[in-house]
Amino acid sequence: SRRRADGRRVVPGLVFAWSALLAGSVAASAPLTVADCVRLARQHAPEVRIAGAAREAARQDSLLHAFDLRPSYALFGGTTAAPRSFYDPAATNLGDYEFKAGMEWPLRDGGVRAHGRRRAALDAQGALLDQRLAARDAGLRAGELALASVRQAELARTQREAFEWLDRLAIEMSSGARAGTRGKADAQRAALERDDAASELESTARAGHALARELARWLGLAPDALPEVSLPDSGEPEAPAADDSLRVLAVFAGAPEIAAAQLDTQRARLDVDVARRRRETQLTLALDAGLWGTD
Numbered sequence: 001s002r003r004r005a006d007g008r009r010v011v012p013g014l015v016f017a018w019s020a021l022l023a024g025s026v027a028a029s030a031p032l033t034v035a036d037c038v039r040l041a042r043q044h045a046p047e048v049r050i051a052g053a054a055r056e057a058a059r060q061d062s063l064l065h066a067f068d069l070r071p072s073y074a075l076f077g078g079t080t081a082a083p084r085s086f087y088d089p090a091a092t093n094l095g096d097y098e099f100k101a102g103m104e105w106p107l108r109d110g111g112v113r114a115h116g117r118r119r120a121a122l123d124a125q126g127a128l129l130d131q132r133l134a135a136r137d138a139g140l141r142a143g144e145l146a147l148a149s150v151r152q153a154e155l156a157r158t159q160r161e162a163f164e165w166l167d168r169l170a171i172e173m174s175s176g177a178r179a180g181t182r183g184k185a186d187a188q189r190a191a192l193e194r195d196d197a198a199s200e201l202e203s204t205a206r207a208g209h210a211l212a213r214e215l216a217r218w219l220g221l222a223p224d225a226l227p228e229v230s231l232p233d234s235g236e237p238e239a240p241a242a243d244d245s246l247r248v249l250a251v252f253a254g255a256p257e258i259a260a261a262q263l264d265t266q267r268a269r270l271d272v273d274v275a276r277r278r279r280e281t282q283l284t285l286a287l288d289a290g291l292w293g294t295d
Contacts, residue, residue, distance in 0.1 A: 031227055044219060062120040101288065111280075122267055125263055173186050174191070
């Protein structure tokens with residue numbers, strides 16, 4: 001803040017922050033269409049984020065298998081302490097000690113390392129397909145909930161209008177009954193109809209709140225921050241074309257389930273190849289250097 005020449009204090013930062021907060025609240029309360037709900041669910045649904053974390057873990061594991069082509073190094077050692085009075089040449093040397101640095105380099109492993117690298121790559125591809133499948137399912141579920149929310153809002157609006165009409169009717173019938181121009185039975189019947197309408201409106205409101213909470217979970221939003229969902233302005237539906245069936249078949253051919261089944265087939269073939277090569281000769285180059293002796 002700063003003080004002007006006339007003594008007034010000016011706080012421009014707070015004014016800017018308040019205006020930004022108002023702009024953010026207005027943007028957050030903007031209505032969403034069903035397509036917007038589908039898009040947000042494909043990105044921010046909890047299942048999609050979990051699948052994304054699993055995909056990243058599988059990718060890192062696949063990158064880790066690149067080190068299989070390098071030799072492995074290790075430090076190892078040990079000692080045996082045997083008092084001279086209990087020394088037995090047939091059991092142990094007196095005072096064995098060992099401290100070495102070793103290296104192992106598999107020269108021929110029967111395809112085990114190649115199988116591990118290929119299997120890790122397939123697992124990474126499978127994790128990516130799982131993420132795509134989770135995003136698709138989340139979008140479908142969010143679309144269903146959004147459409148149900150729109151229908152529930154329309155039903156609530158219709159029931160609210162009916163309740164207001166019945167409320168006015170009940171008031172008029174009650175006034176007529178007190179004036180003697182209407183029967184008390186008619187007034188009681190109108191009051192019961194109004195109470196039934198109020199109960200149905202309350203049940204519809206509870207169902208709408210439940211839908212809103214579930215939709216907010218799929219969108220990754222707080223339950224009280226979900227804006228109103230509205231239908232998009234769509235024109236007249238187009239007539240089916242001759243290529244529609246071919247496009248549908250092409251989409252189903254690239255479905256994540258089919259790609260996942262193909263990955264399972266490749267994994268099974270890799271396992272069969274490794275099982276067939278288990279009896280092959282394996283050769284490993286091992287080198288070590290250090291201290292090694294007795295006493």
